[in-house]
Structures are given as C-alpha cells and as structure tokens.
Amino acid sequence: MGQEExxxxxxxxxxxxxxxxxxxxxxxxxxxxxxxxxxxxHPDKRPDDPNATADFQRLASSYKLLRDESLRRQFDARLRGRREAAARAAASGVKRRKAVSDLEERERAFAAGQPVDATEAARREDKRKAADVKRELEEFFASKQSAASGTASTPVHGAPQDAQKTDKGKILKVSWEGGADYYTAAKLEEIFKQFGEVEDVVIKTRKSRSRGSAIVVMSSKEAARSALQNHSVYNVFSVPLIVVPVEESSGVPARPTQTPETRTSNIGGTGFSDLEASVFRKLQEAQKRKQSG
Structure with a gap:
C-alpha cells in the first residue's frame, strides 16, 4: 500500500x-x-470536472473498505495510532515551546535589569494574542470592503459581503502547523460547508512557511457553533486544524476546540538545542554585566 493511500x-x-x-x-x-x-x-453530474472520475472511484474504494468489517477494524486501528503519535509529539512540542518562551522572557528581564514576573509575562502574552486577532480581523474586513468596491485586495474565496455588517459570532479563526500552503481556501470551504453555508474564506499570508492560518465566515452563528462543537472532525487530517471563535476583536481568543495534545511542534532537534544554548549564553553574559556594573 502506497504512502498516499x-x-x-x-x-x-x-x-x-x-x-x-x-x-x-x-x-x-x-x-x-x-x-x-x-x-x-457521479461523473455524469460533473461533465466539466476532469477529476470527477478519479474522485468517484476513490469514493467507491473507501466505501468498499468501510463495509468490510475486518478491513474497517484495521483502518480504525491505524487512525488511533496516528492520533496517539500526534498527541505524543505535541506533548513534547508544548514543553519545548514553553521552555523557549520562558528562556526568552528571562533574557529580556535580565537585559532590562528587572526580575521575571510570571503573571506579568502571561498578561503580556494574552495582550499580544489579542492584538494579533484584532489585526487579522482588520485585514479581513479591509479585504472584504475592497472586494465589494472592486479594488485590488488579498484574494478572497467566496462572495463579497459588507464587512461592517458581518456578525463576529459567525467568524472562525483557523490555524495549522506543518506547512503554510497545506490548506487552500477551496479545501477549507469543503471542510466547513458540512456544518452550513460558508460565506467567505481568507487565507492569511505569513512569513513562516511552517504555520498557516485563515479566517472562515459561516452563514450563521448556528453554523459556526456546529463547526466548533464537532472539533473531532479536524483531528483526522494528517495536518490537524485548530479552530477558535472570534467574538470580539479586542478580546483574548477563546481556547482552541482541539486539545493542545493534537497540535504538532515545529521546534525540535538541533535547531531547538542551538536556540536553548544561545539563550542561556546571553543570560549568563547579561548576569556578568550586571554584577560588574
């Protein structure tokens, strides 16, 4: 069996x-x-789609496997193995990211000659996250206004809407790690339309190639709630999705509907070790300067 299958x-x-x-x-x-x-x-329903036949054959093949009790048990076992492996990798990744964050925070505190306050550090991190969400919403609304007026803007998948009338309760923030280009607007629309009509999908452009994000606008609050409640759907993909609601652009984002264990880490190996050593070295240098000053 090939890797793709x-x-x-x-x-x-x-x-x-x-x-x-x-x-x-x-x-x-x-x-x-x-x-x-x-x-x-059925290909007869999609005469203009060159991929219709292959898609229909894959549908028939998947159905054939799932109706076979023995093959289905084997497939379910593979899925469980995938989820468990992702959870183990994510648990390790969460610890590493926290270590990096703590080291960098201590470095900044030493450089400023101030003691590290964990509560203050958490408050600043929440403020930064809120600012990120607010910025992304402002860009999203600007792109929708530009599309409605016919001016150039960031490409938007779906029919333009009046940004000022968009109910924030219908807006979802979607992110993933493992490749910024892994999900397209069309792919995200296909995933979320099972919960209701999708009005808009905006793929955000980032400098990082390992992490991607998007804004998804559902047709109603009920559809958005359904998308949030059925979070298990997002765990089955090889690159899991993290979906959070955006109720207020100035507030701190709600926690992901996925558990943190389902997220994979892009910090590891030599890269992480080098970063850790660098931060410790800078901390030591800062402490020496402080003692000699």
Whole structure:
C-alpha cells in the first residue's frame, strides 16, 4: 500500500465524522452516506470536472473498505495510532515551546535589569494574542470592503459581503502547523460547508512557511457553533486544524476546540538545542554585566 493511500481517511472521503465517532457508525449509516455522495459526485453530474472520475472511484474504494468489517477494524486501528503519535509529539512540542518562551522572557528581564514576573509575562502574552486577532480581523474586513468596491485586495474565496455588517459570532479563526500552503481556501470551504453555508474564506499570508492560518465566515452563528462543537472532525487530517471563535476583536481568543495534545511542534532537534544554548549564553553574559556594573 502506497504512502498516499495510507494517508487517505476513508470516513472523510464519504463526508462522515472520523476518529472514535467514525468507528461507532453503523453499516447502515455508512451505506446511506455512500448513496448520498454517489448521487452528488457521479461523473455524469460533473461533465466539466476532469477529476470527477478519479474522485468517484476513490469514493467507491473507501466505501468498499468501510463495509468490510475486518478491513474497517484495521483502518480504525491505524487512525488511533496516528492520533496517539500526534498527541505524543505535541506533548513534547508544548514543553519545548514553553521552555523557549520562558528562556526568552528571562533574557529580556535580565537585559532590562528587572526580575521575571510570571503573571506579568502571561498578561503580556494574552495582550499580544489579542492584538494579533484584532489585526487579522482588520485585514479581513479591509479585504472584504475592497472586494465589494472592486479594488485590488488579498484574494478572497467566496462572495463579497459588507464587512461592517458581518456578525463576529459567525467568524472562525483557523490555524495549522506543518506547512503554510497545506490548506487552500477551496479545501477549507469543503471542510466547513458540512456544518452550513460558508460565506467567505481568507487565507492569511505569513512569513513562516511552517504555520498557516485563515479566517472562515459561516452563514450563521448556528453554523459556526456546529463547526466548533464537532472539533473531532479536524483531528483526522494528517495536518490537524485548530479552530477558535472570534467574538470580539479586542478580546483574548477563546481556547482552541482541539486539545493542545493534537497540535504538532515545529521546534525540535538541533535547531531547538542551538536556540536553548544561545539563550542561556546571553543570560549568563547579561548576569556578568550586571554584577560588574
């Protein structure tokens, strides 16, 4: 079995929930989903889509696997293994990122000749996150206004709306690690439209190539809530999604609907060791300067 086939989530192909929810689905539910998707995705219904035949064949192949009790148990076991491996990697990554953050905070405190206050550091971090969300929302609204007036703007997938009338309760902030270009606007729309109509998707441009983010506008608050409540859907992808609501642009973002363990780390190996050594060295130099001053 090739790596590409190994990465296929057969539940996702049939637009079904995956993970533990998928394993609990009955054969009747799987058959119903297959019949529905067959009607929607049959090549005769998409004569202008060059990928229609391949997509329909993949649909049939996934259905064939899931209806086979033995093959389905093996597939469910592979999915559990993937999730457990991601959780272990993420747990290690969270500890490393916290270590880097703590070291950098101590370095700044030593440089300023001030003691490190953990509470103050946490407050500043919350303020920074809130500022990031506010900036991204301002850029998002600006892009929608530009699109509505016909002027050039950041590409927006979906019909332009009046930014001033957009209900923040319908807006979701989506992020992922493992490649900024992994998700496109079309792919995100395909994922989120299972919870309701998607009005807009804006991919954010970042300097980092390892982390991506986007703003997704649902057609209603109910659709946005559904997208947040069904967070298990985002854990089945090889690059998991982190989805949070954006109720107020000036507030601190809500915690992700995913557990922190599902996030993967892009800090590790020699790179992290070099950074750690560098920060410790700077701390020691700053302490020597302080003692000799």
């Amino acid at each position: 190994e990465d296929v989530d057969h539940y996702e192909v049939l637009c079904l929930p995956s993970g533990e929810e998928g394993a609990a689905l009955s054969l009747e539910q799987i058959e119903k989903a297959y019949r529905t998707q067959s009607r929607l995705r």
